[in-house]
Amino acid sequence: MSILFENVYKRFGDKIVLDDVSFKVKPGEILFILGKSGMGKSVTLKHIIGVLAPDAGKITVDSMVVSSMQGVMRDQLDQVRQKCGMVFQHPALIDSLTIFENIAFGLRTQQYQEKMKSEVTEEMISDIVHDKLALVHLNPEILQLFPFEVSYGVQKRVSMARTLAPEPAYLLFDEPTTGLDPLSISSINELIFELSRKLKVTSIIVSHDMACALSIADQILFLDQGKILLMATPGEVMKSTIPLVQDFFKETKELLPPNWSLS
């Protein structure tokens, strides 16, 4: 149960987005990918679920080579996607469906029924939806509302509940706190930590939030100009002399509480 990138290259037009990227995420690990905007962080996540294909290199999810599946091995790609749950930068909810139906969507698929090895009844679906909604600290009263009737922060939480509903083996978060107020940011960060630890799923989080990364990550990966600058534990990151890493850490120091230390 691991995700492996081996010498991955990706280019959009003249711009090299991923340049010889190689790393491994072990089972149950929380990996934070940090870096400035436009350095290939979100692109890295989209390669894992096969939304993007690399120009060269190999991406493996649980021994399945995702990088060679695009367009030719749809069933296998579906299997990989079944294992992954992704929280996108935007909530990406389906506007025409209620919040209940949005969360339940992944539970009505053929693949989920096959995974459960039995018929998934409406009662079971309702239980799972309520369970996941509670997990993201939301009230069941919103279930019959449409996405546009709730705030952006609530939409983000609903998006997490939808991602968690089919119980994926991997959780991928693409800047989950972008566009949120400080209180929601802190609450979402706690939620990610709680979910990753409680459900013991392997998580990859793309973020700019160094403070959160230092608090909850097992590994932190810095991307710059498409290249891996550093991949290390939070303790090693704090000792790093790489200028970009130091810049990130300087900005973060001011945000950390005075008595903060690595847990």
Added chain:
Amino acid sequence: MRTLYLAGELLRRMFEQVSKGPHRKELILASLESIGVGSLPIISIATAFTGLVMTNEIAWHMDFALSNVSMIPGFTGQFVLRELGIAIPALLIVSKVGASMTAELASMKITEQLDAYKLLKIDTVSYHIFPRWAACTISTVCLTLISITITLLIAMFTAVTKYHFNSQEYFNTLAQFVTTTDLLCAVTKATVFGMVIPPISCAYGLKCEGGAQGVGQATTDAVVTATLVVIALDFVLTAFFSALL
């Protein structure tokens, strides 16, 4: 050109889904309501004014050139059934329905909804585009027939009230000029226009890049391209039917 190629590919997928399914009848019905019923007021109003303006214009020219307005029913009938009654609804559908399809898909793309669809194993083409394509094709045919009827009724009303025709006389003259082939021409053109507008609009939506500016650009490009394609196809189909007649 890549976008037009994608539009062609989407059209191929539409025909494939018609033959193999799934047909998604509930989604088609919902789209019929928003596309067909939703476009009815604007098309009715626009074509009613067209009937009014066209009758007056034809009458003025006939009176000026021939000092005789007795051919108004025949001229208006042919003009409506072969051109105006079809082209005006099609162009309005491009600007109302096509633009909305592009903007919707483009917004979905830039807010990563389409990526979320992939992860949920929802085929955007089958789930999102096909029902709208089917509804747009059916609606365009129905709206064209309604548009022709309204234009002709308004034209007759203008001829009766302003140019002293009686309604029976109007119908008799109209019947001499208008044939079932004209109606077949109208239905064929409407079907083709209804089929090509959604793939073009959706292709621009799917190819959208950037933020709000990208959505605006994609929508403008889609409307311009679909308008040009409708006009070009109108020319081709008119030439085809003229050769047939």
